[in-house]
Amino acid sequence: MTKGRASVRPADYPPPFDAAEAIAAPSDPPDERIDVGLLIVGAGPAGLACAIRFGQLLEDAPELAERLGDVPVAVVEKGKQPGSHLLSGAVVNPRALRRLFKDREKKVEDMPFYGPVHAESVYFLTPKSKTRIPAPPTMRNHGNYVASLSQLSRFLAEEAESAGATILPETAADKLLVDGARVLGIRTGDKGRGRHGEPLPNFEAGSDLVARVTVLSEGTQGHLTGAAIERFGLQGENNQVWALGVKEVWRVAAPLRRVIHTMGWPLRAGARYREFGGSFCYPMGEDMVTLGMVVGLDYRDVELSPHDLLQELKTHPLFRRILRGGERLAWGAKTIPEGGFLSLPKRLHAPGLLLCGDGAGMVNVPALKGIHYAIESGALAAEAAFAALRPGQTPWTPGALESYDEAIRDSFIWTDLQEVRNMRQAFGKGFWLGGALAGAMTATKGRFPPKPLGTEPDSAQTLIRTNRARRYPAPDGKLTFDKLSSVYASGNKTRDDQPSHIRIANPVARDIGEAWVRMCPAQVYELADGGSGDEVTVQVTPSNCVQCGAITAKGGRLTPPEGGSGPEYTLT
Helix, strand or coil: CCCCHHHCCHHHCCCCCCHHHHEECCCCCHHHCEEEEEEEECCCHHHHHHHHHHHHHHHCCHHHHHHCCCCCEEEECCCCCCCCCCCCCCEECCHHHHHHCCCCCCCHHHCCEEEECCCEEEEEECCCCEEEECCCHHHCCCCCEEECHHHHHHHHHHHHHHCCCEEECCCCEEEEEEECCEEEEEEECCEEECCCCCEEEEEECCCEEEEEEEEECCCCCCHHHHHHHHHCCCCCCCCCCEEEEEEEEEECCCCCCCEEEEEECCCCCCCCCCCCEEEEEEEECCCEEEEEEEEECCCCECCCCHHHHHHHHCCCHHHHHHHCCCEEEEEEEEEEECCHHHHCCCCCEECCEEECHHHHCCCECCCCECHHHHHHHHHHHHHHHHHHHCCCCCCCCCCCCHHHHHHHHCCHHHHHHHHCCCHHHHHHHCHHHHHHHHHHHHHCCCCCCCCCCCCCCHHHCCCECCCHHHHCCCCCCCCCCCHHHHHHHCCCCCCCCCCCCEECCCCEEHHHHHHHHHHCCCCCEEEHHHCCCCEECEEECHHHCCCCCHHHHCCCEECCCCCCCCCCCCCC
């Protein structure tokens, strides 16, 4: 049925996907299954911190290490190597790293950071001018460090391997293995299938990896995490919502000596647009900077394009000056969970299962921070798993892993997120009113308002059209760039003839099809024959996909592609 433009929402066209598809019983014969002690899905900061901490604990428990077999800790990573799919600003609070490596030779100063934050500026932008404003308390970064998250995670991967972990790169976690109410591990994805699913000469079937405890640290839009939350009834009080961040790394002629955040232009302040976000620009040593734009995916305009907003941002005099004489080195995109405290799962465990990091929604939106929460949650998950694996304990019985939830509630993660529990939701009322409410929330440490504010899914927002695209700058290949050249700069290595990992409804209302085309930073979607009429068919080019996850937030579904596919981030 054709939907009228005045009322169309992406949620009206759900993708052909059921979370139950990601849940299965073991299918390999028992003697062909791969047995591991602790199984960690995702070699990001949460998963690697979990592996490191568990290895530290095993040092003083050789009898447990022996009982866990030849592979006491395994980390499954879908990218070509740890860090391949990781992207963040990033300014890192070192608190969790210091705890992880306390009493060890590794010091924060020796880690792959670009240096501490010495100065910062926050600006409100108009198209041609800037007004400096005091940094809100949540955005003060003194004592934090500028980093490339992909580089930091490669460092953590080396530490995890030194602590005894086995890392399995190019391995997609396709299904969560469940027997009744108990999680048994995962099944890895097949490799070597053709576009229509047919086995190619190099076909390699996936395998069952069974474990005593499985930790899901998949990051934003985690495939198995979402399925587990639904399967075990772990949904939080609020719907989760997301933002999309698009960033570039530049070699520049002159060093930047401060971190910069902006709000205002090129986003619009009116409540009808629901445009929430801002930009960042951080120094990466003497000759590089990273510049990014973050946009909440509850925006309503069909023609809004986060990638093109970043290109528009660079035309501002503030950033033209920083980038003048420079060269773009890298580009990438990733979603960020923004629901905050009220969108956390009501439990972070199920029998045999723990949820960590961004996959569970542990991000402080007003502080622009989540990496140290991921690291801390991974370390706490390791401690809970270790306790549940000691002699006399059974990790898959109900409540056996509840100590993890208790540890999270006693940690700075819980305190920090609780104090900003309604802040993201406030900006659904527009920039100015949202800003006023956010100030009151900051002053009262989250006690105002006394009742939680709700969130609607990003896909539930009714779309509008405003001809926004007319103001995007044309790509010149020097300052501004098109989407396809940007995908090339991500190092994307997705095989052209593998099965599509993207699920969308087809046909859809024309406004939805155009919204997907504009939204995607990697030019994955286009309208067949240019699109005509009230309903259109959307063509998908999955080999362009950098697995940012935006389509899942805005009405489709991203599933795991073949292991090793996707971007090869090195500087992001």
